Amino acid sequence: MKMKILLLFLFFSFFGGVSNGWADKGSPWKSLAIQHNGRVKPFDTFSREILRTVYGRESFEKRSAVDVVLSWLIIPDYWEKHRFILIEKNVLKKSLGLNEKLKRFSPEDLKTNQKFALQLTELQSLRQKKESLDDHFKSLESLETKLILYESIKTSWLLRVSPQQGQTRWLSPSEMKGEPLKKFQKVVESYIQWVSEKSNKDEHPKDLEASLEDFKTSVFVGGLDKWYSETKIQVEIFYNALKPFKVAALFYFLFLLVIFMLFLLKRISLMTWFLPLVALGFLSHSLGMILRSYIMSRPPVSNMYETVLWVPWVALIAGFIFYLQKLRLVFVASVILAFFCLFLTNTAPQILDSSLQPLEAVLRSSFWLSTHVLIITMSYSFFFLAFVLGDMGLIYYISHKTDKLKLVKKMFQPIYRSIQWGVILLMAGTILGAIWADYSWGRFWGWDPKESWALISLLSYLALLHGRFIGLVKALSFSVASVLMFFLVVMAWYGVNFILGKGLHSYGFGSGGIEYVGGFFAGHILLCGVIALQHFKSSN
DSSP: OHHHHHHHHHHHHHHHHHHHHHHOTTOGGGGOEEEETTEEEEHHHHHHHHHHHHHSSSEETTEEHHHHHHHHHHOHHHHHTSOOEEOOOHHHHHHTTOOTTOSEEOHHHHHTOHHHHHHHHHHHHHHHTTOOOOHHHHHHHHHHHHHHHHHHHHTTTTOBOBOOTTOSSOBOTTTOOHHHHHHHHHHHHHHHHHHHHOSOTTSOOHHHHHHHHHHHHHHSTTOGGGTOOHHHHHHHHHHHHHOHHHHHHHHHHHHHHHHHHHHHTTOGGGGGGGHHHHHHHHHHHHHHHHHHHHHHTSOSOSSHHHHHHHHHHHHHHHHHHHHHTTOHHHHHHHHHHHHHHHHHHHHOTTTSOOSOOOOOGGGOOHHHIIIIIHHHHHHHHHHHHHHHHHHHHHHHHHHOSSSTTHHHHHHHHHHHHHHHHHHHHHHHHHHHHHHHHHHHHSOSOOOOHHHHHHHHHHHHHHHHHHHHHTTOSOHHHHHHHHHHTHHHHHIIIIIIIIIIOOSSOGGGOOOOOHHHHHHHHHHHHHHHHHHHHHHHHHHO
């Protein structure tokens, strides 16, 4: 009981600290509504997204994204020679003749680089011909986007803060005239004065807040509610400050660390005492998805980032159900899965874009998004759980000299059940997807890459289940298959969008991470090959 009280105290202490940071009145700019990427969002979100794209992080040398982005507008000369534009690919640096030891470069480094200019011309030619871009040109395109974002902020073109009556597109300061422009300039002047004169930045900036409210009154004619939801703006600012998925990952990690220590001490029976750690992580995980759903008014499964959040959430529920059946190791596997996924979302922002994006036209159906996409990704949860369980059994097999099949046999039943549920959900999701395809595109099936790989995954897992049913596939072979077949799911989930980049499901396309996924796959092929060789030798 004391342990649970301590954990709850730590949880609420942490969230109390975050809430205090969110409530800080030092940056009233962050609540200013701005139109960007097809939706209205707080300036706080806008600046975080811009800085994360250009710099790779949401803060710069302990300065907030709001301050940094505003400084691009106010003192651009300072930034022209400052290295802050991220280039991760050494191949791209080499092709541009840049120093491969550096990670970031200044706008001046790029603008004066003749190779960069020539390659941009070649990139434009490929776009006009509508040719597919290889990794090099995708990286070049990403770099071009970063430079354009900086230039668009510097010239204020991207700061669309003034709505127009009867128009969907808002105006930027460079397009504004008359009284609204004067009041916006007053806001900027108040901000500059506050930054230069205030020794304590946490002090309430009354002049800045007053000028911002005056600007809002002048441009949001008819009241704020006519143009956007002030409640959602404040909730989004809270979500940004809370970082619920980082909090969840921390709690999952602490639980796994404790389990590892209990395993070493041979006191694994005490695991129940530390379940509140997972519960708190799951609470934060759930809160994050609820907030995203509320802000965007849709289920949080519209892109790769959101599915990587949803899949472990479902897997944790499945793991807890197995825990109630006294299968504690399966529950631990679900926490491993959850931590792994959230670790990826927090460490690979350039690959998994966490920005809240409006739905593509084809996805603008709450019913189909809440059925087809949710069900398909739920199947990924069960296949992923079977993969982790199979991995655990295979690692045990290769690391023990005696009783090698002990854990493999113990894991067989939960792997079998996970795959069964995965197949049922994948089949249901595929059928619903075909109905949606007929509704959206006028045909049930068209051998689109996404459809094809979903079918390949479904038939492969069905073949595995049938092989087990007739006694052809034994426990060890079943574990190996659960590991290797998951990469068919990875291809349907990630590969079609990030490797092939073709098909009608273009709303999910992205780039990056191929080398990591390839290395992960190669490592598991090697693991399974070594196990097959060991098993063959022991059988003879």
